[in-house]
Amino acid sequence: xxxxxxxxxxxxxxxxxxxxxxxxxxxxxxxxxxxxxxxxxxxxxxxxxxxxxxxxxxxxxxxxxxxxxxxxxxxxxxxxxxxxxxxxxxxxxxxxxxxxxxxxxxxxxxxxxxxxxxxxxxxxxxxxxxxxxxxxxxxxxxxxxxxxxxxxxxxxxxxxxxxxxxxxxxxxxxxxxxxxxxxxxxxxxxxxxxxxxxxxxxxxxxxxxxxxxxxxxxxxxxxxxxxxxxxxxxxxxxxxxxxxxxxxx
Numbered sequence: 001x002x003x004x005x006x007x008x009x010x011x012x013x014x015x016x017x018x019x020x021x022x023x024x025x026x027x028x029x030x031x032x033x034x035x036x037x038x039x040x041x042x043x044x045x046x047x048x049x050x051x052x053x054x055x056x057x058x059x060x061x062x063x064x065x066x067x068x069x070x071x072x073x074x075x076x077x078x079x080x081x082x083x084x085x086x087x088x089x090x091x092x093x094x095x096x097x098x099x100x101x102x103x104x105x106x107x108x109x110x111x112x113x114x115x116x117x118x119x120x121x122x123x124x125x126x127x128x129x130x131x132x133x134x135x136x137x138x139x140x141x142x143x144x145x146x147x148x149x150x151x152x153x154x155x156x157x158x159x160x161x162x163x164x165x166x167x168x169x170x171x172x173x174x175x176x177x178x179x180x181x182x183x184x185x186x187x188x189x190x191x192x193x194x195x196x197x198x199x200x201x202x203x204x205x206x207x208x209x210x211x212x213x214x215x216x217x218x219x220x221x222x223x224x225x226x227x228x229x230x231x232x233x234x235x236x237x238x239x240x241x242x243x244x245x246x247x248x249x
Contacts, residue, residue: 044092044093044094044243045058045093045094045095045097045098045241045242045243045244046058046093046113046243046244046245046246047243047244047245047246048246053117053118053119053121054115054116054117054118054119054196054197054246054248055115055116055118056113056114056115056116056246057089057113057114057116058089058090058093058097058111058112058113059074059078059087059088059089059090059111059112059113059114060087060088060090060093060097060109060110060111061086061087061088061109061110061111061112062079062083062084062085062086062087062088063084063085063109063110064084066103066104066107066108066109067107067108068108068109068110068211068213069085069087069110069153069209069211071085072110072112072153072154072156072166072209073156073163074087074112074114074158074163074207075158075161075162075163087112095131095240095241095242095243098111098212098240098241099212099238099239099240099241101238102235102236102237102238103214103239104214104235105147105214105215105216105230105231105234106214106216107213107214108211108212108213108214109211109212109213110153110209110210110211111209111210111211111212112207112208112209112210113127113207113208113210113244114158114205114206114207115196115205115206115207115208115246116204116205117196117197117204117205119197121197121248122195122196122197122203123196123197123248123249124192124193124194124195124196124248124249125191125194125195125196125206125246125247125248126189126191126192126193126194126246126247126248126249127189127190127191127192127208127244127245127246127247128187128188128189128190128244128245128247129150129180129187129188129189129190129241129243129244130186130187130188130241130242130243130244130245131184131240131241131242131243132145132180132183132184132186132188132240132241132242133145133184133239133240133242134237134238134239134240135237135238135239135240136236136237136238137237138223138233139221139223140182141182141220141221141225142220142221142233142234143182143237144234144237144238144239145180145181145182145239146179146180146181146182146218147179147214147215147218147231147234148179148180148212148213148214148215148239149177149178149179149180149212149213149215150176150177150178150180150188150190150210150211150212150213151176151177151210151211151213152168152175152176152177152190152191152208152209152210153209153210153211154166154168154207154209155167155168155173155175155191155194155206155207155208155209156206156207156209157202157203157205157206157207158205158206158207159201159202159204159205163207168191171193171194171195172193173191173192173193173194174189174191174192174193175190175191175192176188176189176190176191179215179218187245190208190210190244191208194206194208196248197248214231214234215231216230216231217231218231218234219231219233220232220233220234221233
């Protein structure tokens with residue numbers, strides 16, 4: 001009788017140890033997964049890859065109608081809490097701030113990047129999109145990224161609280177206006193050859209305004225290569241731009 005009680009007790013102890021180990025394992029997996037997701041979400045959207053000293057501010061145009069901005073300025077047009085039709089400053093932006101979840105054909109999203117020189121070197125500013133991905137497609141031809149067009153709407157300078165008019169078509173500036181392709185490895189130039197960081201401060205703060213447009217005239221295909229008659233194949237997909245690289249040379 002005593003031996004049987006000891007066996008039962010030992011069995012209960014072993015079962016308890018197994019459950020404890022299993023619980024610790026599950027907890028460890030959950031914690032690891034949480035940290036992994038957190039690290040991904042903290043990935044910086046804008047990456048500086050030059051030695052020139054500069055700092056940036058990123059803005060998202062808050063627009064409940066999703067028509068994009070028709071008033072590109074940061075002077076007296078930065079959002080207070082709960083406001084609409086204005087530019088909202090985003091602290092430490094990640095790629096999740098570009099397209100807020102799912103989007104519909106015809107919607108336009110507007111953004112602004114304000115870059116300020118904090119050094120004494122003058123040069124040319126270049127911004128590139130990289131890491132273009134689609135989530136939820138069936139075949140490459142139906143990646144939602146091919147339906148997105150990016151365009152620069154305005155480039156201006158801010159000095160002493162005054163913002164200039166649009167200068168993107170002057171000074172030999174190059175700027176992008178095109179659709180994305182299927183490839184993940186492609187680099188897409190947003191702006192290039194923008195004068196920046198002049199010693200007299202007139203070009204030390206530049207603002208790049210750009211849009212992302214879900215083009216309703218771009219259609220997907222069937223697996224047999226037959227074109228659809230609408231953009232519905234792109235619905236319920238997620239479009240991601242992982243990085244905007246900033247170079248000053």
